[in-house]
Amino acid sequence: MKLKQYELHSVHLPLPHPIGDSQVRFVDHRGTILELETDTGLRGVGLQVQQGMPTAALKELKEQFEFQTWPALLGANPFSVANRIERPRGGNVGASPFGLVVETALWDLMSKHLDLPLYRLLGGTRTRVRAYGSTLDFHLTDDEFRAKLIRFREQGFKAMKIKVGHPDVAWDLARMSIARQEMGPEPDLMIDANEAWSPKEALLRLHRYRDEGFEIYWMEDPIDRHDLDGYRMLCSEIPFTRINTGEYLGFSGKRRLLEAAAVDVLNVHTSISESRTAARLAGDYGIPVSLGNTPLETGVHAAVSFPECLYMEFSDLMWNVLAREPIRFEDGYAIAPDRTGHGLELDREALAHYSVPG
Numbered sequence: 614m615k616l617k618q619y620e621l622h623s624v625h626l627p628l629p630h631p632i633g634d635s636q637v638r639f640v641d642h643r644g645t646i647l648e649l650e651t652d653t654g655l656r657g658v659g660l661q662v663q664q665g666m667p668t669a670a671l672k673e674l675k676e677q678f679e680f681q682t683w684p685a686l687l688g689a690n691p692f693s694v695a696n697r698i699e700r701p702r703g704g705n706v707g708a709s710p711f712g713l714v715v716e717t718a719l720w721d722l723m724s725k726h727l728d729l730p731l732y733r734l735l736g737g738t739r740t741r742v743r744a745y746g747s748t749l750d751f752h753l754t755d756d757e758f759r760a761k762l763i764r765f766r767e768q769g770f771k772a773m774k775i776k777v778g779h780p781d782v783a784w785d786l787a788r789m790s791i792a793r794q795e796m797g798p799e800p801d802l803m804i805d806a807n808e809a810w811s812p813k814e815a816l817l818r819l820h821r822y823r824d825e826g827f828e829i830y831w832m833e834d835p836i837d838r839h840d841l842d843g844y845r846m847l848c849s850e851i852p853f854t855r856i857n858t859g860e861y862l863g864f865s866g867k868r869r870l871l872e873a874a875a876v877d878v879l880n881v882h883t884s885i886s887e888s889r890t891a892a893r894l895a896g897d898y899g900i901p902v903s904l905g906n907t908p909l910e911t912g913v914h915a916a917v918s919f920p921e922c923l924y925m926e927f928s929d930l931m932w933n934v935l936a937r938e939p940i941r942f943e944d945g946y947a948i949a950p951d952r953t954g955h956g957l958e959l960d961r962e963a964l965a966h967y968s969v970p971g
């Protein structure tokens with residue numbers, strides 16, 4: 614089996630509501646889709662999303678791909694490319710904007726070649742993992758926020774994550790109160806401050822939320838991603854909730870968190886290969902992982918294969934319009950599809966509709 618040709622698409626997905634957090638606000642997704650085809654007639658698909666950021670026009674994307682990426686793929690066996698371990702230091706080499714789309718398409722191809730669902734190629738024996746509804750609500754009105762919570766509840770989600778980190782602590786408390794009204798007292802509530810605070814401010818806020826009666830399942834990214842001392846302090850000083858971080862760090866950063874005892878739940882996402890390695894290392898430290906958003910929810914395959922994944926995130930984002938059969942969520946679980954590959958075939962009509970010409 615050899616890689617024979619490729620097709621690139623550039624898509625623009627306007628969002629029905631702005632999404633974001635205490636630091637950022639987005640009104641659309643721009644994405645790159647790669648289809649890789651083998652000489653045996655198999656087709657693998659990968660999607661990568663640039664949050665709100667304008668993407669190069671399709672013509673320039675293709676020029677970059679031809680220059681930087683395709684020469685190493687043309688004629689190669691997908692297994693020998695995907696299983697290659699590269700030296701972490703590359704000297705004066707720019708990062709590839711195609712890393713994720715290539716990797717996802719290769720995993721899709723490998724599992725299709727073996728006639729297996731991807732989660733089984735990854736060693737998964739379960740088909741479902743607990744999932745939470747993630748509201749990305751910082752820029753929504755209270756009514757819009759409430760509507761999202763109700764929608765997740767009606768979809769069967771038993772856990773939800775909301776945004777905090779407003780300069781006015783009363784705003785955070787009011788939003789947690791709305792969340793509890795809609796979720797009820799039992800389901801797990803997670804909060805995400807997206808690095809809004811100093812370590813001391815994080816301590817003060819967490820104690821305040823606790824004093825106001827809010828039980829929090831995990832606190833995500835309270836402080837700057839590189840503040841290992843701050844994270845270590847929070848993990849040891851806060852006995853009543855878990856500290857979830859790592860979303861903004863690559864593998865080396867995640868390793869440093871684990872080495873420094875500076876994380877209670879390691880956030881892994883995006884690259885299947887990297888998240889597997891990080892989950893393996895976290896397991897060695899006895900630390901569970903959670904899986905953040907992945908384009909088209911392809912990460913469900915990795916999540917069900919991890920030995921200890923507390924939850925997978927679901928934000929109900931626009932990218933699922935591109936899939937003929939999106940990943941299903943039922944009774945608070947994400948279900949890994951039993952189709953071969955990652956199981957996400959492109960909806961050609963939707964792809965044509967959202968493609969950016971040229």
Ligand SMILES: [Mg+2]
Nearest residue numbers: 805833834860
């Ligand atoms: Mg987050």
